Amino acid sequence: MSHVLDQAIAVVRGDDDADDVTVFQATTHPAYANMVGPFGGITVATVVNALMSHPDALGDPLAVTINYLAPIADGDWALHAEIVRTNRTNQHWVFRIVQNDQTVSTGTAVFALHRQTWESIEARPPVVPPADEVASVDFPDFIAWAGNYDMRFVTGGLADGKNDDSTSTMWIRDVPERPLDYPALASMTDSFFPRIFLRHGTYMPAGTITLSTYIHATPEELAAQGTDPVLATARGARFGNGHFDADGQIWSGDGEDAVLLATTHQVMYFKDPS
Amino acid sequence: MSHVLDQAIAVVRGDDDADDVTVFQATTHPAYANMVGPFGGITVATVVNALMSHPDALGDPLAVTINYLAPIADGDWALHAEIVRTNRTNQHWVFRIVQNDQTVSTGTAVFALHRQTWESIEARPPVVPPADEVASVDFPDFIAWAGNYDMRFVTGGLADGKNDDSTSTMWIRDVPERPLDYPALASMTDSFFPRIFLRHGTYMPAGTITLSTYIHATPEELAAQGTDPVLATARGARFGNGHFDADGQIWSGDGEDAVLLATTHQVMYFKDPS
Structure with missing residues (x-):
């Protein structure tokens, strides 16, 4: 199977x-x-x-x-x-x-094609505890897809309630474990729940309108990742007039040798809770 | 005319x-x-x-x-x-x-359509001196388009030489002065010179492959801007394998009541200097 x-x-x-x-x-x-x-x-x-x-x-x-x-x-x-x-x-x-x-x-x-050139990972990953020291979160049944991920929120889980900062940072991997590849990585770039949920501390009507994902990872970096969880972080910049944006990064892990695997950007619509 | x-x-x-x-x-x-x-x-x-x-x-x-x-x-x-x-x-x-x-x-x-909803500008603009306290920069003649902009680099101008931080922050407006509208704002979202120039302190072969711009500004905010310069900032996250990305923001100005007018994201190719 x-x-x-x-x-x-x-x-x-x-x-x-x-x-x-x-x-x-x-x-x-x-x-x-x-x-x-x-x-x-x-x-x-x-x-x-x-x-x-x-x-x-x-x-x-x-x-x-x-x-x-x-x-x-x-x-x-x-x-x-x-x-x-x-x-x-x-x-x-x-x-x-x-x-x-x-x-x-x-x-x-x-x-x-990946060509050999000068390189620099200028961005830095969030400073976080190891994945096995962070609790895994269960999502409600009506968000079926989340059951295929092990998500461990370092900050900005929905259980934290209303927050003035829309940042979520989590360890995430497929369930069951599966070696990371381009399709799996692409899927994870849309795995952040809508940032507006965190600002209001509740589910609200919201959905992605447009998503742009940039994949920095080489095949060798994906192979090195294997089934280890990646470190994912996202934040919104402006909310209003029925829309908001979110920017995210997916890292191979934390620490000095962490590799930025992908960056992702989206615009969502939302409706105020009635 | x-x-x-x-x-x-x-x-x-x-x-x-x-x-x-x-x-x-x-x-x-x-x-x-x-x-x-x-x-x-x-x-x-x-x-x-x-x-x-x-x-x-x-x-x-x-x-x-x-x-x-x-x-x-x-x-x-x-x-x-x-x-x-x-x-x-x-x-x-x-x-x-x-x-x-x-x-x-x-x-x-x-x-x-812009619908009236809950709103929040969560991101904050860079802390900068006023535009009239920053020197305007002349670009070389082979970059003709830059002559249609008044650009005042607060940080990350090319004259600064090689830099480990690819951030450029500038005041920018059209030359001659022109009231800001959607086309003019869209143009400015691609007005950052390639971040790789700043990392190497020199011009290099580079060009945009894909650009995604999100426009947050309402018509009323554009009207309020008039011909005032906007505050633009951009930075790259990862460089290597012949490509790099850049994320940018365009603000109505600095300070507490600044409005985030647009966010922008791109991937460029580059070649090492020979």
Whole structure:
């Protein structure tokens, strides 16, 4: 039996059409259901998995932007993906997710080769206790997808109540344990609950409108991570007029030799509690 | 004579084609030339200007992602834009920039209505001296576009030489003075020189691959800004393997009542100096 993440991100590739668009067939998985439609992270992970499986893909995923136009209903959906241009060291994709003849997501992706250059990880990870000294959190049943993650909040868990600082920092890994790869990492970049929950200390109507994830990790860094939990942190900058943003980072761990695996940015809508 | 920014972002709208794609005709402006092709900010500003001019546009620009596939050559180019879905309070666009039958940029945009809700500007602006106490910087002639901005670096100007911290913070406004609006603000979100320059204290081959800008400003906040300079700050998180990222914020000013007008994120490529 394959891992539940692999079941959820599985795609079947169709033929390219006359316009060089490849169609991949996917199906929602009940284990990654969210309050309205599937967990956005699993949708991104499925897109990344599909594009990586294309024989013409160049290198590894570097950036993915996805826009959520409408909820995906339970059942089958189709990813329409097109390589618009392949340069010497990077490659540009556009894609749409179509269900029942409606486009429910749009997006773009950049793949790239890793070239050896000067390097510096300028950002620093949060200072935290080890994962095994932090308690794992249970989410309510109506957030099904969270059951596939072990999340240990160092700060900014929902149990902390209302907070003037929207920062959440957590250790997170797949349940059951699974070696980290690009789809799993992409999924985790959308695993932060909406920052507005933390500011109000309660669940509220909210959802992602657009998400841009930048993947810094090399294949070697992912292999070195194995099944160890990653250290994830996110914070909002401005809330108001029905929207807010959030920026996040995913680190290989804490300490001096920690590697910044991914950075992520999104805009969400929200409604005031009635 | 109209302002040079308005000349540069001017578009002529064609008819919608059978697939509901609207084509806008634009032309590069020599005043916004960069080292290779036009300044990316002016391209984003032109896209924002075009989409805003569409009679079916809903509300104001909230988010724009643009991918730079290839340089735009001097001359005419065409924006192919499509409204994929209009929801009750937001609207999703996809677009391509086409020149000589080649797609040179792809992207997506979200427009939205501003709804009155709970609000909080959680981020804080940098602590800086007033703009008139900071010296304006001249850029070399081969960076033509910079001549259309008054930039006053509080920290992280290129004249500072090599720096372990890639943060640049500057006061910036259009030259000549021009009241701030969405296109002008969008342009400024790409006005930070590549962070790798600051780490090495020198110009290097580098260019934006993908840019996502989130516009928080309301029309009233833009009107209140008028021609006052905005406070812009940006920093990179990780450099290496031929790429780096940068995150930026644009503030109405400094101090307690400063408003966060926009946040911006990008991935650039770079080559080591030979």
